[in-house]
Amino acid sequence: MSSYTSDSAVTSIYRRYFGEPTKYRASYEMPGYKVSAAGYGTRSVSVGSTLGVPVGSFRRTHSRYSSMSIPATSDMIDLSQAESLGNELKSIRTQEKDQLQDLNDRFAGFIERVHHLEQQNKVLEAEALILRQKEMRPSNIKQLYEQEIRDLRALAEECKSEYNSAKGGRDQMEGALGALRAKHDEERRRREESEGALDEVRKAADEAAVQRVALEQKVGSLLDEIAFLKKVQQEEIADLQAQIQSAHITVEMSVARPDLTSALRDIRAQYEVLAAKNMQSAEEWFKTKFTVLSENANRNTEAVHVAREEVSEYRRHVQNKTLESEAIKDMIESLEKQIQDLDERHQKELEPLQELIPELEKELQSTKNEMSRYLRDYQDLLNVKMALEREIAAYRLVYE
Incomplete structure (x- = not known):
């Protein structure tokens, strides 16, 4: 609040002794738009139309205070007051110059950022176009x-x-x-x-x-038995024949030879x-x-x-x-x-x-x-x- 009061007082003193300062107008031209501002003094900034250039050129014209009329009466202000007033005016002009320089620098930074964003926008548009083409192609894939x-x-x-x-x-x-x-x-x-x-x-x-x-x-065994029986039979027959012959001889010798032939034949026939x-x-x-x-x-x-x-x-x-x-x-x-x-x-x-x-x-x-x-x-x-x-x-x- 105090700074605002001091600035107002200084401005009023400035206007009392030096009159209204010359107004300035700053114009900024860019491709597609133009920016202008008005203030004290004369400021002119021109930006090139080619993208990629940070800032084309800055032209600033300071108009001096054309006339300073100091009253002739010595009872209104003395020399020391004028000197202090001049120092204050110099400091005010220095502050104003610094502020304008800072504003110009900030504006130049904005312009550079706009150029950078426009370039990035073009790159993004190209990438978007490529992506659209790729988006159209994958259907075939x-x-x-x-x-x-x-x-x-x-x-x-x-x-x-x-x-x-x-x-x-x-x-x-x-x-x-x-x-x-x-x-x-x-x-x-x-x-x-x-x-x-x-x-x-x-x-x-x-x-x-x-x-x-x-x-x-x-x-x-039966054949052997038959052979044995035959042999026994033959031996018995032989024994009987021997007995008959011996009996016949004995009868012939001891008896007066009776007729035994028929008897022997009968016995023999029986055997x-x-x-x-x-x-x-x-x-x-x-x-x-x-x-x-x-x-x-x-x-x-x-x-x-x-x-x-x-x-x-x-x-x-x-x-x-x-x-x-x-x-x-x-x-x-x-x-x-x-x-x-x-x-x-x-x-x-x-x-x-x-x-x-x-x-x-x-x-x-x-x-x-x-x-x-x-x-x-x-x-x-x-x-x-x-x-x-x-x-x-x-x-x-x-x-x-």
Whole structure:
């Protein structure tokens, strides 16, 4: 408040002794607008029209106080007061000069900032134009990526259908394999049954062979017994004949030779009949036993022959079943190997596709993120541009 009062007093004294100071007018011309200001003295500032020049030129003209009229009366002011008044006026002019210089410097800084902001605005407009062009182009890239993704999905579906078909073929092969395994189990069961029957036939053949050996031994013993009986019979006949001859000789010697010829013939005939009966009965018994044994031997031989034929048939059957079983095993191993090869091949074909799908999804997500970042940058640049335009409009209003 005190400074304002002193300034007013100084101004009134200045006006009392030196009159009204010459008004000045400062004009500032810029491309698109012009700023002018009026004050004491004369000030002129011109700015070049080319952007990038900080300040074109400053021209300042100080008009001196054209006339100073001092009253002639010595009773109004003395020389010391005039000197002090002159010093005050000099200080006032110095302050005014400093203030004007500071204002000119500030205005030059504003002009430079406006030029810098205009250049930055042009750069932002160029970047915004580039971003608009980029924003128009990504639609094609998006279509290309979508087409690529569709192609990959179609390829994945095709691989999936092939996998399903291969899986169906594998299921069919597994069904056929199950049927072959069931058939193999059935044939193995039959083989075991055949081997069991073969073992029974072998046991029967062994028993028949044992019986045959026993019968052969029995036939041998019977033949030996028949031979022994024949030998005993012959010895008995020889003894009887010897006894008859000795008795005949004794009778002839001791008796007066009665007629014993007929008696001896009768005895001899009786012994011969008895021997013939014994021989016939023995031969009949032997023939009967031999016939029975022969029939048993023939039956056992036929049974052994049949058993041998059955064994041979079972052996051929077992060999055939063994060959079929081996063939089925080979077929099963081949089918299992084919199934494993198909699984490995499809797994190898699916692995790069499964690895490619996350990469493409990641690349698509990266592209979307990049597009979002471009859009955010574009929006930020638009916001900066609008803020700069508002600031430039505010500066224009201030300048005008």
